[in-house]
Amino acid sequence: MSRRCELTGKAVLVGNLVSHSNHKTKTRFLPNLVKVTLSSETLGRSVRLRVATAALRSVEHRGGLDAFLLKASDTQLSIGARALKREITKKQATA
Template sequence: MSRRCELSGKGVQSGHLVSHSNHKTKRRFLPNLVNVTLISDTLKRAVGLRVSAHALRSVEHRGGLDAFLAKARPDDLSPKALELKRQIAKAQAEAKAS
């Protein structure tokens, strides 16, 4: 399982651990990933995703999973999230048509 957020695309970064003597050694900065269950209002079901704490705050700020996915860029989303975005768009289009 990769260390990448399924909604924001945030991944591992690299940098230096700097000692008091200014000696630099390589280190990794891991994203704060959390397994969460988010509810889609349009699909009326729960979806399990592995997202960063930052993305979870963004989902709440934008008004839920459906609104977040509607605004999200496709290149940031995982294949699972892309499929979810397509399903939500299809369900919203069918609801609007009827």
């Protein structure tokens, strides 16, 4: 399982820790990922996703999982999130 947010695409960054004497040490900056169960109002079911905590704030700000997925671009979404977005758009088109 990769360390990548399924909604925003936030991933591991690589950089240097720089000491006072300017000594550089390679390090990895990991995203703050949590496993969350979000509910889709359109589909009427809940979905488990591994997302960054910043993405949770974005989901709440946009008005829920459905609104977030419809506004998000497909390039930053994971394969599972893209499939979920297709389900939601198909369900809204029939309703």
